[in-house]
Amino acid sequence: LLWFSTKEKPFKALPGNRGWPLAGETLSFLKPYSANSLGVYMKNHISRYGKIFSSNLLGREAIVSADAELNRFVLNRDGKQFKTAWFAAAQKIFGRESIAFATGKTHMKFRSIIADFLSTKRLQTVFLEDADHLASVLTKSWRDGDVISAKQESFKYCIKLMAKSTLSIKEEDDPQMQMLQRDYSHFLSAIFSLPLNIPGMKYWNALQVYINTYLLFNKVRRKVVNMVKKTMGERMIDSSCRKKVFYEAGDEYNYDLLEMLMERKEYSNEEIEDFMLGMIFAGHDSTSRAIAFMLYLLANSPSAVITALQEEHLKIINSRSDKKQQKLSWDDYKSMKFSRCVIKETLRLSSVAPFIPKVATEDVRYKEMIIPRGSLVIVHMRAVQLDPFAFHNPMNFNPWRWLDACCDDEKRKRSYMPFGGGTRMCPGENLAQLEMVVLLHHIIINYEWEMAESAAPDQPIYLPYLDFPRGLHIKIKALHLFDRK
């Protein structure tokens, strides 16, 4: 206690609160809160101390930033003056060769393979076709009056797309697909599990949860790594045969991510395994949460939003000369302007990644302030995306705000960063939006939905990551806007 109370406080000049010895303000910062708010911690601290304040979080001196400019400053210097502060469990979970921990040239190497994997050409062809197919199969499996879990359904859609594009796993009943579906659902809770050193029962409970999730994840990790190893072995033998069949049929051969990595012949097995594990996770988790959140927002939105969406999507179908032709084209996708505003507004309000914790790797000067080496900067994207100075009535779901050109455009643009920024900015931005719009298309032309009745509120909450503990159940009603046969 003496050590903590006499320890130098580097941000003396910044307003803020250090909270309790050892725990600091960690518990109140991580306290779950409803997605209809910014959370008590952020709301109270911003109103008391302003958009940039000091604290003690996760055992470190910390600056919390709800300021768009400081957020961009920090994200743009990732890899030079800052690095991501992962929770203790993360490196063991992702593996030490994961892109999450790669820096410098190794990081660039991974980014370049992702750029090939998610190239515009592949988005326009493979990804559009696969997403369209999966969305159609998923929505056709629903029946009028069904109550479905938006969380589960969007998870299925996104993990299948990733399984197909990374490992060419196609079949619904493929045991590997079932394994991915079952076990990846624990990934995020494992990353965020941290053994908090709180005396008494809570400590043991927290420790117990940590050990359990850690053991469970190690099991998942071993299974995924074995699966990648096995597929690599098979590919060595049959990859050239597979290509031959495609070329003979006159089709373009579509590499999956694993083949792309193997073809380059510059990655170690450990790098391939860790990279695949992380990509499958990054490629499905945030997007599926964002889709579930979108269904929640639309279930609670004014009917004008649904009407505008129906008009946009029916127009696409009605404009086809062959009405039986159900496949979406890239031009169709490009024409879905209002839908893209719905997605933008969903991503603003959902903040799937509400904040990113970064650590200063050297003393960094920002305006009048020195951010000392080793201190934590919480880049709080959610607080910026709900800033009333950048977004009028920020808690309102208003997709039209993205259509109006207005004087606040620049402020809005700077404050909108659901995919982060700088060198680690999400490379999956375009794919995520494509997946969201394509699924929305299939849902909006076939169904209406509302929140299913339940004894307790079924709402999204931040734990601190976005989650739907009760599954977000919605009741769907089939529409017959056009003849699908």
Ligand code: HEM
């Ligand atoms: C709505 C969906 C998504 C959201 C909100 C999202 C958000 C983010 C954010 C905020 C980061 C930056 C983390 C940092 O600065 O440390 C990130 C990184 C990343 N995302 Fe996404 N993401 C989404 C979908 C995807 C998809 C579909 C993929 C891949 C197919 C993907 C792959 C990645 C990867 C590989 C990184 C790490 C990049 C690096 O370290 O260089 N994400 N994502």
